[in-house]
Amino acid sequence: MDTIKATINRIKPVNPDLLRQAQTRLDNKTKPPGSLGRLEEFARRMAAISGTEVPDLSKKVIFTFAGDHGVVEEGVSLYPKEVTPQMVFNFLAGGAGVNVLARHSGAEVRVVDVGVDFDFGDTPGMLHRKVARGTRNFTKGPAMTREETVAALQVGIDLADQCRAEGVGLVGTGEMGIGNTTPSSAIIAAISGKTVAEVTHRGTGIGDEALVNKIRVIEAGLAINKPDPRDPLDVLAKVGGLEIAAIAGLVLGCAANSIPVVIDGFISTAGALIASELHPNVRDYIFAAHESVEIGHSFMLERIGAEPILDLNFRLGEGTGAALAMGLIDAGVKIMKEMATFEQAGVTK
Amino acid sequence: MDTIKATINRIKPVNPDLLRQAQTRLDNKTKPPGSLGRLEEFARRMAAISGTEVPDLSKKVIFTFAGDHGVVEEGVSLYPKEVTPQMVFNFLAGGAGVNVLARHSGAEVRVVDVGVDFDFGDTPGMLHRKVARGTRNFTKGPAMTREETVAALQVGIDLADQCRAEGVGLVGTGEMGIGNTTPSSAIIAAISGKTVAEVTHRGTGIGDEALVNKIRVIEAGLAINKPDPRDPLDVLAKVGGLEIAAIAGLVLGCAANSIPVVIDGFISTAGALIASELHPNVRDYIFAAHESVEIGHSFMLERIGAEPILDLNFRLGEGTGAALAMGLIDAGVKIMKEMATFEQAGVTK
Numbered sequence: 001m002d003t004i005k006a007t008i009n010r011i012k013p014v015n016p017d018l019l020r021q022a023q024t025r026l027d028n029k030t031k032p033p034g035s036l037g038r039l040e041e042f043a044r045r046m047a048a049i050s051g052t053e054v055p056d057l058s059k060k061v062i063f064t065f066a067g068d069h070g071v072v073e074e075g076v077s078l079y080p081k082e083v084t085p086q087m088v089f090n091f092l093a094g095g096a097g098v099n100v101l102a103r104h105s106g107a108e109v110r111v112v113d114v115g116v117d118f119d120f121g122d123t124p125g126m127l128h129r130k131v132a133r134g135t136r137n138f139t140k141g142p143a144m145t146r147e148e149t150v151a152a153l154q155v156g157i158d159l160a161d162q163c164r165a166e167g168v169g170l171v172g173t174g175e176m177g178i179g180n181t182t183p184s185s186a187i188i189a190a191i192s193g194k195t196v197a198e199v200t201h202r203g204t205g206i207g208d209e210a211l212v213n214k215i216r217v218i219e220a221g222l223a224i225n226k227p228d229p230r231d232p233l234d235v236l237a238k239v240g241g242l243e244i245a246a247i248a249g250l251v252l253g254c255a256a257n258s259i260p261v262v263i264d265g266f267i268s269t270a271g272a273l274i275a276s277e278l279h280p281n282v283r284d285y286i287f288a289a290h291e292s293v294e295i296g297h298s299f300m301l302e303r304i305g306a307e308p309i310l311d312l313n314f315r316l317g318e319g320t321g322a323a324l325a326m327g328l329i330d331a332g333v334k335i336m337k338e339m340a341t342f343e344q345a346g347v348t349k
Numbered sequence: 350m351d352t353i354k355a356t357i358n359r360i361k362p363v364n365p366d367l368l369r370q371a372q373t374r375l376d377n378k379t380k381p382p383g384s385l386g387r388l389e390e391f392a393r394r395m396a397a398i399s400g401t402e403v404p405d406l407s408k409k410v411i412f413t414f415a416g417d418h419g420v421v422e423e424g425v426s427l428y429p430k431e432v433t434p435q436m437v438f439n440f441l442a443g444g445a446g447v448n449v450l451a452r453h454s455g456a457e458v459r460v461v462d463v464g465v466d467f468d469f470g471d472t473p474g475m476l477h478r479k480v481a482r483g484t485r486n487f488t489k490g491p492a493m494t495r496e497e498t499v500a501a502l503q504v505g506i507d508l509a510d511q512c513r514a515e516g517v518g519l520v521g522t523g524e525m526g527i528g529n530t531t532p533s534s535a536i537i538a539a540i541s542g543k544t545v546a547e548v549t550h551r552g553t554g555i556g557d558e559a560l561v562n563k564i565r566v567i568e569a570g571l572a573i574n575k576p577d578p579r580d581p582l583d584v585l586a587k588v589g590g591l592e593i594a595a596i597a598g599l600v601l602g603c604a605a606n607s608i609p610v611v612i613d614g615f616i617s618t619a620g621a622l623i624a625s626e627l628h629p630n631v632r633d634y635i636f637a638a639h640e641s642v643e644i645g646h647s648f649m650l651e652r653i654g655a656e657p658i659l660d661l662n663f664r665l666g667e668g669t670g671a672a673l674a675m676g677l678i679d680a681g682v683k684i685m686k687e688m689a690t691f692e693q694a695g696v697t698k
Contacts, residue, residue, distance in 0.1 A: 095689025340444025
């Protein structure tokens with residue numbers, strides 16, 4: 001807990017002077033001022049976050065955190081729990097959606113077992129950071145202990161610290177965990193005070209009856225655990241998940257290390273929401289990859305103050321949205337770096 | 350005119366069976382069905398248009414057509430006409446926005462002089478297809494003769510035919526022409542019957558007074574020329590532009606050659622609108638890169654039946670939006686090509 005507090009204390013707001021300096025440089029490029037819209041916003045924020053006008057994006061990393069959920073036994077997902085480790089092997093083989101899109105954007109995928117209910121032994125190519133073999137069923141008590149929650153947060157913080165040491169210029173979040181839209185909706189309901197029905201959707205594609213059940217399950221979890229909305233770690237422990245906690249830690253750690261972080265969809269945003277509730281300065285370091293199909297997502301983005309970059313009706317997770325958005329952020333940085341100025345090109349301003 | 354009719358006669362609707370076959374292949378990939386949203390739409394349409402499930406996108410080309418506009422003497426733009434050739438040299442040197450973003454997406458930029466009021470001599474690296482040194486001021490009569498219009502259309506058609514011969518897998522449109530939002534708005538008003546004020550915006554960033562003048566200028570052009578909305582070539586000739594005509598021709602030619610074409614922003618969409626008014630089957634081959642800031646754009650996209658891929662508040666033109674959208678379409682094709690199936694990955698379906 002002490003290192004988490006220490007991490008939070010390291011998070012400073014981004015210097016607005018750097019944002020202005022970056023925009024001045026953009027305004028000298030051969031285009032009407034502001035005409036590249038959000039690409040200029042990306043370039044400006046990337047410069048201000050990293051403290052250099054042309055940040056080095058040769059190393060971009062997406063962390064895909066995997067974890068299981070005890071609440072799956074309540075029938076909240078279309079897929080069996082076995083799919084979590086099966087998909088981990090798919091990530092390691094490079095065949096999943098996030099692998100394809102990360103390659104497309106020139107990013108590396110690092111797969112982290114933070115809580116899968118499966119013994120991976122010494123399977124190579126993955127990061128073994130298992131805190132527990134999944135969470136407990138939150139309809140019967142807390143999903144995690146406070147200690148497990150802190151340990152999972154610390155996994156994310158440590159990975160961010162390591163990114164700083166490696167010179168990673170842009171980090172993306174992702175996750176895999178059958179059933180994990182359920183804890184995500186529970187987190188949003190607990191923090192927002194909205195009804196569960198307002199923030200709960202179909203996940204991988206459940207039907208009407210299953211959706212009614214999912215809402216009932218989350219309501220039961222909130223009723224029995226009574227998470228305290230003023231204590232984000234309490235919410236995370238009682239109705240969250242190990243991969244969600246690791247994402248929250250990664251986002252905290254990126255902010256503490258001045259590394260911009262692209263949050264993927266619904267579940268990743270629930271993790272980022274916990275981080276931003278722990279300290280509002282975190283928000284300066286976040287890029288929201290896309291608008292998810294899941295309801296409740298827009299509430300979180302508003303609360304975090306992030307405008308989604310893409311709107312392609314994604315609902316896959318893994319880091320797929322982050323991968324594509326990282327490509328667009330990269331494009332913004334290249335505008336700053338590669339475009340000619342009016343003077344260089346001999347163009348009348 | 351005969352070759353334009355012949356081109357139009359070659360345009361066939363896309364086979365819906367191919368769309369279904371492509372979706373079946375996507376549904377075997379390791380993800381919930383439809384969970385990659387519009388990326389699946391891109392993959393499916395690309396497969397159906399090109400007639401192969403995994404189209405070859407190793408060659409992607411953006412054509413940036415440059416032309417001048419006589420109507421600039423009415424004070425419709427913030428920038429002087431000299432900027433058109435200055436920007437052409439910037440394109441050739443690789444320093445403009447479209448160059449940076451095309452490199453980012455792995456596309457080649459080909460710069461076409463179809464109507465710049467400047468003598469480029471034998472400047473290397475560009476395509477010399479000048480039809481006239483700019484259009485005439487449409488407040489005093491037609492912008493172009495019917496012959497000039499047909500010649501500029503033919504420029505685009507010929508380039509599309511050449512792309513087919515070269516095996517180009519995806520084409521993008523772009524343009525440069527100081528003042529060219531003015532003829533674009535005039536085209537939309539003529540075809541839609543909407544008032545000029547409803548479809549006219551600030552272009553590169555003119556102020557309130559200049560906007561009032563721009564609207565008045567377009568109204569004068571429509572009043573004196575009386576373009577016939579049932580004859581798209583009449584509209585194009587009387588209030589259009591040479592680069593807009595070339596874009597219309599490129600879009601027609603791509604459709605005739607079964608090449609998918611990504612239309613950039615406001616001006617490119619005006620060109621694509623002319624093409625789709627000439628034959629509705631054209632619409633099957635169009636991808637709309639992005640939602641432009643210019644009002645009147647959404648009317649055109651609705652009429653063409655295209656949903657924009659990006660919404661990044663761009664208003665630069667050149668092909669910048671097309672360049673980024675081509676990267677996302679490419680990502681969709683890679684999903685089809687590279688993602689593992691449930692069977693390959695040993696994942697429970």
